[in-house]
Each structure stands twice: as C-alpha cells, then as structure tokens.
Amino acid sequence: MSALAEHVHLADSPAPAAGELRLRLLEPHDSRRWDAYVDQCPQATFFHRAGWQRVLRQAFGHRTWFYYVERGGVIEGILPLGEVRSRVFGHWLGALPFCVYGGIAASSDAARAMLDQAAQALARQLGVGHLEYRHIARSHPGDPEWLVKPLYVTFRKAIVADDEQNMNAIPRKQRAMVRKGIKFGLQGEVDQDVGRFYAAYARSVHRLGTPVFSRRYFALLKETFGDDCEVRVITHNGELVAGVLSFFFRDQVLPYYGGGLDNARALAGNDFMYWNLMQASAARGMRVFDFGRSKLGTGAFDFKKNWGFEPEPLDYEVKLIGATAVPENNPLNPKYRLFIRMWQRLPLPVANMLGPHIVKNLG
Structure with a gap:
C-alpha cells in the first residue's frame, strides 16, 4: 500500500x-x-x-x-x-x-x-x-x-562547561592521546559543506571494508537539519586529517559519522577530533555527549570505553x-568476511561509486 x-x-x-x-x-x-x-x-x-x-x-x-x-x-x-x-x-x-x-x-x-x-x-x-x-x-x-x-550498546556521558573538568574526566591513557593531538597543533574547523568531511569519512570506511554512503546523503542531512547538523574537520598545517558530522538535540551532541585519513592515527587525529567537538559543544551549552551506537566486540566499542563512557544496552x-x-545484516556476520576483504582491495574511487547502491539497502 x-x-x-x-x-x-x-x-x-x-x-x-x-x-x-x-x-x-x-x-x-x-x-x-x-x-x-x-x-x-x-x-x-x-x-x-x-x-x-x-x-x-x-x-x-x-x-x-x-x-x-x-x-x-x-x-x-x-x-x-x-x-x-x-x-x-x-x-x-x-x-x-x-x-x-x-x-x-x-x-x-x-x-x-x-x-x-x-x-x-x-x-x-x-x-x-x-x-x-x-x-x-x-x-x-x-x-x-x-x-x-x-547486538548494540550506546555510550552517553554528562559534560560540563569547564574544559579542565571534562579533560580530567577522561581516563589517563586516552587523555594522553588527546594531548598528543594538541601537541601536534591540530585545529578544528566548521565547514558549511560536506566535501572535506566526506573525503575523510569515505577513506575511513573503505579501510574497514564497509560500503560508503553517497555524498548526497550527507548534503541532505546538512540541508534538512541546518544548524542542528554540524560538519567539523580537523587539520594539521592546513591539511585534512579527520572529519565528523554531528547532530545537536536539546542539550545533547551526537557525533554520528566520523572518520580519518591515513595520517590520522600518527597524529592522534580522531582522539583530538572528539575532544575538539566536546569543547565546542560544551561552550554551546550541550550537557550530554552521546558517543552513539557500537557493536559489541568491535574496535569502536573499545575506543569509546577508553574515554570513560559506560555502555548502555540497546x-x-x-x-x-x-x-x-x-x-543478521552486520559486518560481524561470518558470511560477510570475504566481501569485506574484497571491498578493502577495491580502488577507493570504485568503492565510492559502488558503495551507495549497496548501503542504501542495509538500514
């Protein structure tokens, strides 16, 4: 009907x-x-x-x-x-x-x-x-x-207006990674279009063997939700390192899609990116940092726990x-392992062209 x-x-x-x-x-x-x-x-x-x-x-x-x-x-x-x-x-x-x-x-x-x-x-x-x-x-x-x-958990934690308190709430090892990014001189910038963010996100999901959304999808999110949808990129000496697309709702910030280029790991780009977003969001009046959904037993799950966030079952x-x-349409399903390995070997432009036709049916 x-x-x-x-x-x-x-x-x-x-x-x-x-x-x-x-x-x-x-x-x-x-x-x-x-x-x-x-x-x-x-x-x-x-x-x-x-x-x-x-x-x-x-x-x-x-x-x-x-x-x-x-x-x-x-x-x-x-x-x-x-x-x-x-x-x-x-x-x-x-x-x-x-x-x-x-x-x-x-x-x-x-x-x-x-x-x-x-x-x-x-x-x-x-x-x-x-x-x-x-x-x-x-x-x-x-x-x-x-x-x-x-299969899934979510990670949410209160933040306050004071940067020092938010920093001290991060466990010691993760706090060291954030300070590493600060020491490298990384900078956060807010974009009004999705171009630079998409380059970082597409490269990141390709490394994971996951089909990427279309650039049009992210542009629609920005067009539809306006200032409640922020595109933030991290740069090093003017060069792109990472990017995150976040939603704002009431007093909550939700970093929803994020990723980094190949240089992000050495520069602690992703660690700095979420700290930079947390700083800006706290200054904007947000009081809950919603790190979002992760699958049990994944690297994303471990990364969020390292920030001192406790998992909440969904x-x-x-x-x-x-x-x-x-x-069981998720990357942890063993039947998708071969597909993931093959996808990782595709040239990035080919993966970016084919990905949107596949991922639209996953939901």
Whole structure:
C-alpha cells in the first residue's frame, strides 16, 4: 500500500467523537507541530524529527509512513516508519532505518497502543519479513512475540562547561592521546559543506571494508537539519586529517559519522577530533555527549570505553512477520568476511561509486 493510499484510508475513516484519538499521517504542513512535539516529549530523540522523512525518500528512495495520533488537535504520540526492500538484505519496516534510536514516542498509553497497532497492520499489509523498533529501552517487556537483538550498546556521558573538568574526566591513557593531538597543533574547523568531511569519512570506511554512503546523503542531512547538523574537520598545517558530522538535540551532541585519513592515527587525529567537538559543544551549552551506537566486540566499542563512557544496552525489538528468524545484516556476520576483504582491495574511487547502491539497502 502506498503512502498516498494509506493516507486516503485514514482520511476517509469516520470522524472521531470529541475527545477520541485519531491516527494521522504526517503531511508537510504538519512538520512544525510534529517537531514541537518531539522537542517536548521525553521519549523522543533527534531521530524522531520530521526531516528524516525527506532524507529517507530523497537519499535512498525508501517509502515512509510517519504516523501520529492526536486528540482534539493535540498530538499525543508519533511513530516514524521506513520500509527497506532488498533481494539480498531482506524486506523490513522499522523505526527508523539509518537511525540508532527510534520507535514509538507517546504521551499516553492509548496513543502508544494505537501507533503500535497501526505499525503492525502496515507491516502485514506490506508483507515484510519483520517489524523493528529501535527503542533505547524495551516497549514490550515479557512479550514473546517481540524478540530482542542483543547486538548494540550506546555510550552517553554528562559534560560540563569547564574544559579542565571534562579533560580530567577522561581516563589517563586516552587523555594522553588527546594531548598528543594538541601537541601536534591540530585545529578544528566548521565547514558549511560536506566535501572535506566526506573525503575523510569515505577513506575511513573503505579501510574497514564497509560500503560508503553517497555524498548526497550527507548534503541532505546538512540541508534538512541546518544548524542542528554540524560538519567539523580537523587539520594539521592546513591539511585534512579527520572529519565528523554531528547532530545537536536539546542539550545533547551526537557525533554520528566520523572518520580519518591515513595520517590520522600518527597524529592522534580522531582522539583530538572528539575532544575538539566536546569543547565546542560544551561552550554551546550541550550537557550530554552521546558517543552513539557500537557493536559489541568491535574496535569502536573499545575506543569509546577508553574515554570513560559506560555502555548502555540497546534493546532493539523485532517482531517477525513473514521471516522465520531475525536477520543478521552486520559486518560481524561470518558470511560477510570475504566481501569485506574484497571491498578493502577495491580502488577507493570504485568503492565510492559502488558503495551507495549497496548501503542504501542495509538500514
């Protein structure tokens, strides 16, 4: 069922009695109301913002259903959903592809239940393999129909306005790496376009054997979220070393995509980059540094722990619809080892050309 057909179905529903809940689909004129709700709902995250609908549609061509529930014109809950359909990686519906957090954000149990029922009905209508909610904490505890993917953790830590306190909160060995970057004279700069960041990010993921997103995707993030999406690069004597694209939400900074060139390791470029971002964010008034999602047993997991951040499990929930098992589309799956080694051997320009056609189906 298309988004238009689903909207017609909802719009043609009998008008609710006064005080009853009504399920709606996000339209462009509703975006401000939607985002105002996201700003004040404790369960909502940056990845619940309305702009993700535009990003998913324009960057990847994925269909979306951004449901909300209102009562008397007042929103009581939201659920942004995106559909990914791939012959290789499967067919699924989730909240939200390419986002580390998601799921239902609601102010009442009734709104939550209505959104949950709508998502499950849509998943069945679309014939997907599974429905996935990327809640930080489980929303269906004890329900055997909802399975948990114990693969990811997130890392979040409080920061303060004082640089010295933030520096002293970093464990000694990691603090030494930050000071190494400072000693080399590394500098942080904020760009208004994604060009230099993309060069560093693309080289970094290629070393890992991971397909890269398109440059257009990052440009769309910057265009869509404006000042709440920052592109920061690290330089050494004017030469690019590393780059990070970060989101700002309430009092939180979320470094979301980052990477370095081949010179980054010797210069402690990535270590300095996150310290430089932490400094600038604290000065901007941010009080939570969200280092984001990592897979258990990876180098990224170890790197974040070295900063003194404690892992917090992400209990993503999956309900099987047409599939018989939870898919394992991640680099830790042994069946992808050969692909990773082959990808690392590709010339970087070739990898950058082919990568976006593959990664758009991963989510």
